[in-house]
Amino acid sequence: MVKLYDKGVYLLNGTKIVEDAAEAAAGTGQAVSQEEAAKNTMAYSILEAHNTSGNMDRLQIKFDKLTSHDITFVGIIQTARASGLERFPIPYVLTNCHNSLCAVGGTINEDDHMFGLTCAKKYGGVYVPPHQAVIHQYAREMLAGGSRMILGSDSHTRYGALGTMAMGEGGPELVKQLLGKTYDIKMPGVVGIYLDGEPARGVGPQDVALAIIGATFANGYVNNKVMEFVGPGVGKLSADFRIGIDVMTTETTCLSSIWKTDDKIKEFYEIHGRAEDYRELNPGAVTYYDGMVYVNLSEIKPMIAMPFHPSNVYTIDEVNANLKDVLHDVEQKALVSLDGAVDYSLQDKIVDGKLYVEQGIIAGCAGGGFENICAAADIIRGKYIGADEFTFSVYPASTPIYMELVKNGAVADLMQAGTIVKTAFCGPCFGAGDTPANNAFSIRHSTRNFPNREGSKLQNGQISSVALMDARSIAATAANKGFLTSAADIDVEYKGQKYHFDKEIYANRVFDSKGEADPSVEIKFGPNIKDWPEMPALPEHLVLKVVSEIHDPVTTTDELIPSGETSSYRSNPLGLAEFALSRKDPAYVGRAKEVQKAQKAIEAGKCPLEVLDELKPVMGEVRKMFPDAGEGNIGVGSTIFAVKPGDGSAREQAASCQKVLGGWANIANEYATKRYRSNLINWGMLPFITTEDHQNLSFKNGDYIFVPDIKKAIEDKTAEIKAYVVGSGLKEITLSVGDMTDAEREIILKGCLINYYKG
Incomplete structure (x- = not known):
């Protein structure tokens, strides 16, 4: 039904899989270079066309269009406004399909909708009213286009079946695009998804998607990679069927997806009155993939x-x-x-x-x-x-x-x-x-x-x-x-x-500014819409208290900040933060706030030891080895440990709620998705990694960790960062922050993305 190749493979003429360069050369009659063949993926050509860095190993992407829904667009626009937004530089569509019911908190959901409408007028965007369309269907019908790239603040931003490379990210990545900046990543791996055969009667797209997810999620086979759909089975599927598989690729933890296109996709664009947006896409004559998932559609059952x-x-x-x-x-x-x-x-x-x-x-x-x-x-x-x-x-x-x-x-x-x-x-x-x-x-x-x-x-x-x-x-x-x-x-x-x-x-109901901004429009702010609180820059040294310890194999963003009724508070950073980890660790908020008192005292020019007694013995031990640590050079905050946090939704609030409660870092064995790690960085939180087995950690919930010279470590791109668990003495541990771009390091140093753009 589904087979995973244990190494990279070559695809010849879009149909034949071969496992080594010699066989590929024999099949084509010419020498085959893995490096050159890797450039023949559809993903490579699209990324190359949107890369502004001139270096295909380190991409700096500018997207063609942006899209957000009503759980995310208020926070995104508020962040962009605080960072100097004057107008939307590219088409930005604000849909209203999540907070469509005004059932929680009185008027606040509809207040968010009015905020969105007035911002679309002021900054030159598109506003889709509630109940008109879910975010991704509107994007398929009105935004997608062959060889385009779309960035959305929802994890299921996937339009690969239509020839569009789309990515779901946390809100700060959209803020960067709104401010004319770039999406910075290393060149991702590309994994071929080879579809063969034809679905049996009664089998639908969700059946195929679940079979692929079941084969690839737990082993991380496509984690943070692009899934590229090829093979003769693609042509046996309708556009809707392909779309149904494609949207579920998010659940594999891949970065994005792209499909070969044909007359069925051309017809999709024609039906929607956008024939000019179709592009035929195919892999090259000899294409190298970093892995291959073979799917026999004929064998898949409900x-x-x-x-x-x-x-x-x-x-x-x-x-x-x-x-x-x-x-x-x-x-x-x-x-x-x-x-x-x-x-x-x-x-x-x-x-x-x-x-x-x-x-x-x-x-x-x-x-x-x-x-x-x-x-x-x-x-x-x-x-x-x-x-x-x-x-x-x-x-x-x-x-x-x-x-x-x-x-x-x-x-x-x-x-x-x-x-x-x-x-x-x-x-x-x-x-x-x-x-x-x-x-x-x-x-x-x-x-x-x-x-x-x-x-x-x-x-x-x-x-x-x-x-x-x-x-x-x-x-x-x-x-x-x-x-x-x-x-x-x-x-x-x-x-x-x-x-x-x-x-x-849509023509009769959707507001479309046609890209024309109107600075005279006054934005409507409901009473629940709040600005982001001030956030301090990274200090010279950090004192961290572990306030939650999660040992599940994977922790979802739903567990970090629940969905459902909390959604109505997504426009209120402090109000929403009250729900952080509420369904995983209900004591987290209280613990984090207690530690935050010390940081607030520092920012007010007071001694943190006066508001948090438990800091006195901690700093006493720290100063035995680091006598200069103290007034003017430390920050105090909270951290959580989770084995593998960040699976699921792209919601930035999974990180920002920790930040506004005084969080300075996460500690993890690994991060489930690139987007969650990016959210941490964009909110000025250190994405620490430890190699310690989660069942035998050197620290536990309630412990303090001192991280000396953290500012210098980030500035100097130090690979291994020494930290100390504070008890009756200091016990050394080693942390790292993984690969970071220069811009990401600067964001961490400044304290968050807002501070970074303020200068």
Whole structure:
């Protein structure tokens, strides 16, 4: 089904995989250079065209377009304004698909929308009102273009199927683009994803995506690399099918994606009235990839990603055949994810030997596409979901899709069966819509199934579960009144209806400045929209207190700052910070604030020992070895340890909340994603790495760590940084910060990106 090559390979003429240069030379009749063949990837050509550094080893990228949604654009624009923003230099689209419901905090969500609209007018952007489209569907319909690059402040910014290299990053990276700066990375590795065969009946894009995620996530095979989709199987897939696979590549922890393009993608652009934006893309005659994932589409069966990660995959047939064993395995894995916060069992989901689920949802950038919903309507037509606990909701990804589904009768078929059809909204994907009952089990064609993303609150004893499936099998389960069913087992006639895009829907409702800024417009600020607090520069020495210690194999950004109801506070840095680690370590905020008192005293010109008594013996030990450490040259703050933090969302707040609570650093064995590490750096937090085994650390929660001469170490690009765990004496440990650009080092020294641009 899915095979991973254990080394780099060559692809000849886009079809034949060979494993060494000699074989590649024999197949082409000419000498083959790995270095030259690596330049023949589609990714290389696009990156080269957007690189401004003149050095393809160290890229400085300028993107063609930017996009953000209403959880992120307020903070981004506020940061850019504090750094000198005058106008948007490139097209910037502000969509409103996350905080669409004004259910938390009164008016504050709609206040954010008005902020966005007035900023689009003032700075020359595009504003997409709530319920018109989810961020990524609007980008596919209106922004993507062959060989373009788009940067979005959402991790699922992926438009590779349309020939667009897109990346999801934390907000500060968009700020850099708004200020005319660059996105600086080393040249990423490129891994080929070779598609062969053709999907079987009942298999959808989510099934293919889950199979790939299951094969590549845990081993980091494509971590921070570009996934390049090639092979004869690509041509067997529709544009919508490719898009559905592509958006899920985020869950592999790759950096970006790109696909070969053909007449089906050309037709996509033609349907959307943008034929001029199509570009044919193919790898070169001899192309070298740093790795290869071979996918036989014909062998993929309907899949399910069981709680609580998209990589926890099984075939639906496996689950149904080994129900008790699979559910037991899931329960055991949940012991790690849930930290024993609640009693968790799925055994009550077995009803008459079958798995019963209480909810089905097709939604968002992954599930809400035209073909997915048409297929679901075909499956459920003439059937009924029943009048018991099971509910079924469908969210078309944009109003144009919704309108076409109304016109072709799909909405009527869904509604007649008992389905609730709703407007474009990302809520079910991040815990702000369709929250199931306590202990319920939900199957969703959406992007993630992390704990709490379904809306439960472990600290209140509330838990429900989400499994990811394709729309087709979700509809088959709905037709079977909530009993888990593979779409491959359903006898159905798929109509294969053609899509027609109505451009007037957006033309009549979306504000588009056409790039013209109007400085006279006054920005509307709701009472919840706050400026960033002042942040100090990096001092000569640091005193850090470990205030949280997380030993899970991977820590998601959802655990660092929860989604759901917290989203309404994303425009209020201090208000949002109150929720930091609240579902992972509820005592974190109090501990961090206690340590922050010392730093605030320093900034006020007072002695930190007077406000934090526990510092007195710490500094007493420090001064035995470093007598000059003290007034005027130290900073005091908090740090957390996590084994591998930062999987999941691109949200910058996972880092900024720690910063505004006085955080100076993270300590980790490694960082799950490039984007989380970048967020730390952009908020002036040191991304420390330790090689110590996480079960045998030299420090523990509550310990103080002294890092002498940290400022000089960053300035001098010191590879290994000596630090000391403070107890009855100083115990030396070694930390590093990994590879950093000169600009990143300067940001750390200045204290954050805002300070860096202020000068």
